[in-house]
Amino acid sequence: MQNIKRRQFLAQAATVSAVATTLPSFALGQNVGGDKINLAVIGCSNRGGAIGSEAIKHPLTNCVALCDVVPSRANGLKKKMDGQCDDALVFDDFREMFSQMGDKIDACTIGVPDHSHFPIAMLAMSMGIDVYVEKPLAHTFEECELLIAAEKKYNVKCQMGNQGHSSEQRLQFESWVDAGIIKNVRRVDACMNNGRRWHPWGDVKDYPSAEKMPEGMNWDVWAGTAPKRAYNTKYDPGNWRGWYDYGNGAFGDWGPHTLDTVHRFLKLGLPHQVRAVSIDKPNDLIFPHGTTIAFDFKERGPDMPEMTINWYDGVKNRPPSSKDVKIGACGKAIFSDDLTFVGGTHSATLSIVGGDRLSDVKGNLPELPASETSTNHMDNFLRASAGLDPYCNSSFAVSGPLTQVFMLGCIAQRLGENLEFDAVKRQITNNARANDLLKGNAPRQGWEEYYKLA
Template sequence: MKKETKKNIRESRRDFMKKSAVAAGGFMIVPRHVLGGPGFIAPSDKLIIAGIGVGGKGETDLKSFHSSGKAEIAFLCDVDDRRAKASRRKFSKAKYYKDYREMMDKEANNFDAVCVSTPDHNHAVQTMAAMERGKHVYVQKPLTHDIYEARMLTEGARKHKVVTQMGNQGASGDGVRLMKEWYDAGIIGEVEEVYVWTDRPIWPQGIPWPKSNAAIPAELDWNLWLGTAPYKEYIDGLVPFNWRGWWDYGTGALGDMGCHLIEPPFSVLDLKYPKEVECSVGSVYVDAFARGYFPESCPPSSHVIMKFEDSNSKDINLHWMDGGIKPMRPEELGPEETFGDGSNGALIIGTKGKMMCGTYGTNPRLLPTSKTDQVTVPQKYKRVPGGMNGHYAQWVEAAIAGYGNMEVSSPFDIAGPLTESLLIANLAIRGYDIQKKKGNKVSYPGRDLKMIWDAENMRVTNFDEANQFVKREYPDGFTL
């Protein structure tokens, strides 16, 4: 391919600007990559964003980008017209699509960045499609549905040199930075045990797939919503929220809350990948004498133990508990003091002391809590302007600055390993229920195992049956 001359490039840009003005009815904000290549700051100093999944959390994400004063929402994409209504009203000049692939093919030259806020099972293909076109990406948590996808997106962000951020806004909060300063100062000593818990799920889990189908709402493109998932008939209640409890689409309580709750100890202790994982899960009673296990659905509760190594190669056990299971209250916590934030929390136990926080790393406290106001350490880590709320503006400004010119709190280099760790925990949960026939009886060979994880090769080394969940096969029309 011949190298374009500067004259041809100028003429091409000039021609594009004329066509854009006609096509958009005077919409004159032009992406900086069109005006001056990667990293160029447009005269408007605005990041031009396309949203994929623009209802619910996607709607609030787009509003947060826009409120930074440095972003324009130019394109909207959603498979459900009902969910898209509020964003279409708010950003009435934005062009609307249902299929992200069509939007990418037709409009890739007209925006700088993409926000992905769709169900977990479609995150990876949508994000990779954006990165391959040189677009900066903001992706809701968890980063991906599968372990393999998380690794590919992490590598893809480096390859395509784009600014990335996962939507775990607590990573930009002051709480996790203060906790890291306490830890670095030796206040709690060396850490050996971490407990993280949540009251989720707050949607149905541990249930059989409904037998009765329902009529597909006229506003919903069911095939596009399914995307990378295997085809099933539409059922009531799955959209817009209860998909989280089904393995084909969601990642359970771990996927919903793990990125918010595990991120503080993950960041404080500089963890990477677990080397071992084991679990126990709750079940439901289907009648007075039998318990039910439904492999299509995430369990109603679980306790997972992941073993990590810290930077000094010392073992750290991280316990994840959901479905209302909690660790024992620390003896240093007063009988009427709130543990974590009540519903959720993280407790880090060291050889010299303990510290805890709530969701997103909020309200960090040393134990006993009276110690919190008595201990002062130098500020070592720069705070993000606006704290958690600044998570959005941070990504916008970093994307405007260009790849490698400004730090963000949860780039894929951090979000990828964090997400992989959660999904490895889910690997143990799913492997727990793998069935084998022994004569007339059914056994569950994964139930009593400690699974050994080979992070480099992304596989369980001592229970191959669990590796089927590391990477999915996509239906035709979807690729990574």
């Protein structure tokens, strides 16, 4: 396919340039031979518009297509770009876009509701198109499993949009683990204590009744693989996050920005147990107003003993604090045998606030290493797509297992029950309904094909 050939050419060009000890012209924002990465932006408002505009403005890209279930949102993004994507074609259906232009697209950004990440990413990957998918990676444990497999099968560049994984926060955490500063961690407390969109709804008894849709909206594509219900503003725009059918609650939203480096560099993998410690205002349709859930991980090797992550969400559901340990409304505290760390989310670095080794390490912290990849997340993705960076910092091989932890947590929040998980069999062994939720709803009729592409 044309886009694969183009990527191979760019990778070869980057190698030649490196041998010549000169920067590739792409790295200088120049257009090699008139060729750029042909970009499609899928999801053009809110977060999708933010990541899409960042990609459009990048010197490596040429935006050829904009896709949104409400075409006026795509046209609105086009106007904001001041001529940078005037020639981009506008679609309201990603399937139609890929059918017409798949051989002309090299990479795409996907900034849509959680339940729609999977079919769009899977179709793009199967066509050899590189994908940037906003967090969380997918809507179910099984979808993550299939996307991890597809990344390997189709040999495409993939990035999940947890921006802190291309920042000093990642470099610091990794270097502190390597230097033995972060070791023997026994407990992590993490939280998201801001109000959520669904909190004012109270005790939801049923799905909302039909309202008038935005003009031109393709509601069938919005629903995608998930159940199709009557349009209501409690779904779109933005309110989908609170519904089990479409979103992943506060944990799926903020966990990727809070726990990514903890998960990766402490080699956590998947927990053997998830405990629903407390559930505030449980509901059969939407996420609770507050939860405390705990994840128990087995020993992983030297300096990596059994440990627990405690997650707190809900406005008043705060993790424990002390004189030294004060976590913000969104953040974490990490407790090892002899040091205590406090940090925030996204790109926020850690501070050492207590422990027996505090005075020893304070003056002996390693300098942050230079990254072999860009420390701007979108830049890293586009450079990897162009063959200029060796890998994406948050590839699906990295971000997929991380997201699966969140998916297990969301099941515990939904059911309010403790779960036993067998990581080898990939099954919840003590609760049949919970085990069924690893897959979630059966795909809607006509949308089954995406689950066969991995």
